[in-house]
Amino acid sequence: MNELTKRERMAMSRSEMPARPADERNSDFGEVNLGFTAGLAVLEAQRCLMCRRPVCIEGCPVGVQITEFIDLVAAGDFGEAAKVIKRDNSLPAICGRVCPQEDQCEGACVLAKKGKPIAIGALERFVADFEREHDLMHAEPTAIRTGKSVAIVGSGPAGLACATDLAKLGHDVTVFEALHELGGVLSYGIPEFRLPKEIVAAEVEQLELLGVRFVTNAVIGMMDTIDDLLDEEGFDAVFIGVGAGLPRFPNVPGENLIGVYSANEFLTRINLMKAYQVGSDTPIFDVTGKAVAVFGGGNTAMDAIRTSLRLGASTATLVYRRSREEMPARHEEVEHAEEEGVGFQMLTAPLAFLGDNDGFLTGMRLQAMQLGEPDESGRRRPVPVPGAVTTKDVDMVVIAIGNAPNPLLAKTAPDLEHTRWGTLLADATTGRTSKRGVFAGGDIVTGGATVILAMGAGRTAAASIDEFLRTDDWERSVQ
Amino acid sequence: MFTILESRDLAPSIRYLRVAAPKIARRRKAGQFVIVRVDGDGERIPLTIADSDSTEGWIALVVQGVGKTTKAINLLEAGDSLSDVAGPLGMPSRIDEVGTAVVIGGGVGTAIAYPTAVALKEAGNHVISIIGAQTGAQIVLESEMEVACDEVYVTTDDGSVGYHGFVTGKLSELIDEGRQLDLVIAIGPIPMMKAVAEVTRPCAIDTIVSLNPIMVDGTGMCGGCRVVVGDETKFACVDGPEFDAHQVDFDLLERRNRAYATFEHQRDSDMQAAIDLQSAS
Numbered sequence: 022m023n024e025l026t027k028r029e030r031m032a033m034s035r036s037e038m039p040a041r042p043a044d045e046r047n048s049d050f051g052e053v054n055l056g057f058t059a060g061l062a063v064l065e066a067q068r069c070l071m072c073r074r075p076v077c078i079e080g081c082p083v084g085v086q087i088t089e090f091i092d093l094v095a096a097g098d099f100g101e102a103a104k105v106i107k108r109d110n111s112l113p114a115i116c117g118r119v120c121p122q123e124d125q126c127e128g129a130c131v132l133a134k135k136g137k138p139i140a141i142g143a144l145e146r147f148v149a150d151f152e153r154e155h156d157l158m159h160a161e162p163t164a165i166r167t168g169k170s171v172a173i174v175g176s177g178p179a180g181l182a183c184a185t186d187l188a189k190l191g192h193d194v195t196v197f198e199a200l201h202e203l204g205g206v207l208s209y210g211i212p213e214f215r216l217p218k219e220i221v222a223a224e225v226e227q228l229e230l231l232g233v234r235f236v237t238n239a240v241i242g243m244m245d246t247i248d249d250l251l252d253e254e255g256f257d258a259v260f261i262g263v264g265a266g267l268p269r270f271p272n273v274p275g276e277n278l279i280g281v282y283s284a285n286e287f288l289t290r291i292n293l294m295k296a297y298q299v300g301s302d303t304p305i306f307d308v309t310g311k312a313v314a315v316f317g318g319g320n321t322a323m324d325a326i327r328t329s330l331r332l333g334a335s336t337a338t339l340v341y342r343r344s345r346e347e348m349p350a351r352h353e354e355v356e357h358a359e360e361e362g363v364g365f366q367m368l369t370a371p372l373a374f375l376g377d378n379d380g381f382l383t384g385m386r387l388q389a390m391q392l393g394e395p396d397e398s399g400r401r402r403p404v405p406v407p408g409a410v411t412t413k414d415v416d417m418v419v420i421a422i423g424n425a426p427n428p429l430l431a432k433t434a435p436d437l438e439h440t441r442w443g444t445l446l447a448d449a450t451t452g453r454t455s456k457r458g459v460f461a462g463g464d465i466v467t468g469g470a471t472v473i474l475a476m477g478a479g480r481t482a483a484a485s486i487d488e489f490l491r492t493d494d495w496e497r498s499v500q
Numbered sequence: 501m502f503t504i505l506e507s508r509d510l511a512p513s514i515r516y517l518r519v520a521a522p523k524i525a526r527r528r529k530a531g532q533f534v535i536v537r538v539d540g541d542g543e544r545i546p547l548t549i550a551d552s553d554s555t556e557g558w559i560a561l562v563v564q565g566v567g568k569t570t571k572a573i574n575l576l577e578a579g580d581s582l583s584d585v586a587g588p589l590g591m592p593s594r595i596d597e598v599g600t601a602v603v604i605g606g607g608v609g610t611a612i613a614y615p616t617a618v619a620l621k622e623a624g625n626h627v628i629s630i631i632g633a634q635t636g637a638q639i640v641l642e643s644e645m646e647v648a649c650d651e652v653y654v655t656t657d658d659g660s661v662g663y664h665g666f667v668t669g670k671l672s673e674l675i676d677e678g679r680q681l682d683l684v685i686a687i688g689p690i691p692m693m694k695a696v697a698e699v700t701r702p703c704a705i706d707t708i709v710s711l712n713p714i715m716v717d718g719t720g721m722c723g724g725c726r727v728v729v730g731d732e733t734k735f736a737c738v739d740g741p742e743f744d745a746h747q748v749d750f751d752l753l754e755r756r757n758r759a760y761a762t763f764e765h766q767r768d769s770d771m772q773a774a775i776d777l778q779s780a781s
Contacts, residue, residue, distance in 0.1 A: 063670050109623040125703075139705050194717055199586065200586075200715070200717060201537055201544070201583070201586070209717075209721075237584070238584050238585060238586040239523075239586075240586055240587065240589065240719060243527065243587065243588055243589055244523050244524060244527055244529075244586075244587070244588070245523065266719070266720065266721040267720050267721070267723075268721070268722070268723040272725070276755065277728060277733065277752060279755065279756060279758075279759040282724075283722060283723040283724075285721050285722045285723060286716060286722035286723055286724040288720070289716050289722050290716065294543065294544070294716070295541070301541070302541060302543040302568060302767070303543040303544075303570065303716075304759075304763040304764065304767075305761075307763075341593065379755060379758070380752070380755030380756065380758075390705055402733050427719065427721065428720075428738075429720055429738055431561035454589065
């Protein structure tokens, strides 16, 4: 279809994602990225070299047929392109926005070596948005019903991906969510300016059209246990995708002062409970004209610090104990944060938080760090610079240094084996746990990771669940 | 949606509601709570389950109208509904046969203490309850406690009913009389629980309190409900809500519960103005 020669395609430059001006977007919660226009999308798609062995697909945790969909975009057939993506990825409008493409498909792209990989993420997002905005999403339940039923615990990325594949295979799927809204981290964690909630809702709606049933306010473990689901409710299999939702704190004096939030609490108040909206019933610390610091270097830290700017903070400082190169956040998020006015204080760790007599945070004592020998993660370990301690005024602090697995479910299912870190033991290639009929995937197995890796785990488990339901063979040899 | 089956006043601004929630009723044990949202835009608040019936499929909540959401709940009648009820959450009360147990309820705390008193009695204990309030009209569940417990003492700050003074005064009397008390469970306002802890500390009586910090999700995810117990930070929603009273940092809890005092004051007066306007028209 693409009539340009390889040389002509190689000569084209990469189209960049248009974004709203930083000084406009940093005071509201509207989406930052604007997405490709149809013209930009076609232009970008035409650059694709259509490799015979597309390494980009190998870089995708869910195996989206990237070259096939890009070829359709180049031809202007966006609706068909969306169908191709959806064969492997049920949440493309979400993944197009939050996947770390630079480490996955785009990182693998042969043009990445020249510094201009195909903007696969932006194209995925464009195609998904085009489909939704032109009302072309028409999920239909499959005609074949297997009569088997699967309970999915958690409506985050792992659960939604697992639910989609199982529903398409004709199984009856029920998703249980502990909160009052669906989407898990997509709803409570990722802010509106990066992932509008109407997009999450639209993708969930597609699953409802596929026949997936959703039950909110269902705290599995406390309400029904895993055994209840299997024995009393009659589910033939259970998938656990409850995420890693137990916030870590640095364990320093003063971390329980008022004004010190976990990222989970801060972001949940904002994203799920809409505390930023005038008249919201849920309160949030008033940071108008105040100094905010966020500790951490991941995407969650970026989300928190950029949110604080939007709430009116006069200064917003990201404090990270390693250097900028080691920050796990996506480059795009770091750049966006910097453009919006976030200050970066690298190689710094908290020693203590200081407060007034009423228990409100007023300051922080910080320790300068330097990089020593590499640790088990391969990154150089930060070690304190002797005597380099400073004190700084601060009105609100958000701790975004990661999550531990939430033990709530595991405590009520003692026959599920877990690691000493509290993550559930599940086979990486099948998602099978130590308990017959129970599968797991996503952050509860791997520890805090990404949306797309959780989705990949959900899909892997779905295939294995399907096989188990068809064969009733649990002790299947791992392939 | 969770339908309200019954709604009635127990005392001024304290309401008893029975809510259809079969799945929660089936699992719920004394000491556990639910997270409730009234409507689509509402906040999530924790409420201890006061009673339940697994056969009929309901749970009971006793709600004191102090803030916007609790006041809104107390305006609901049978046939109305709550948009969200999630639970049961938290660790159940530890119910052992210890000998003599004193269950202390302050104000609306009596409603929360009631199921624990029932469970302790069923476990074979001699159960004494001390229920206190500012004034006689605010005493709740006295007759229910009479049925459930071996001894019931009512205390009022103004002396209008029963013992004139605080629950701690009555508790000290029992101790001074030389009664063998093996366990004290105190549920009520923070100053009351703190005072009870100080009364039992010198005699080393095991004392349990049920804490009520600010919560959002109630499943351990947000960490907003962190309390310090014996120099260790705990999440009240999953590690509690009941803790060893002699280990709890009550001052920290009291300060943290005032985190949004300004916000709540403004919101509550807006709410009151809206109610006044409605009743005037």
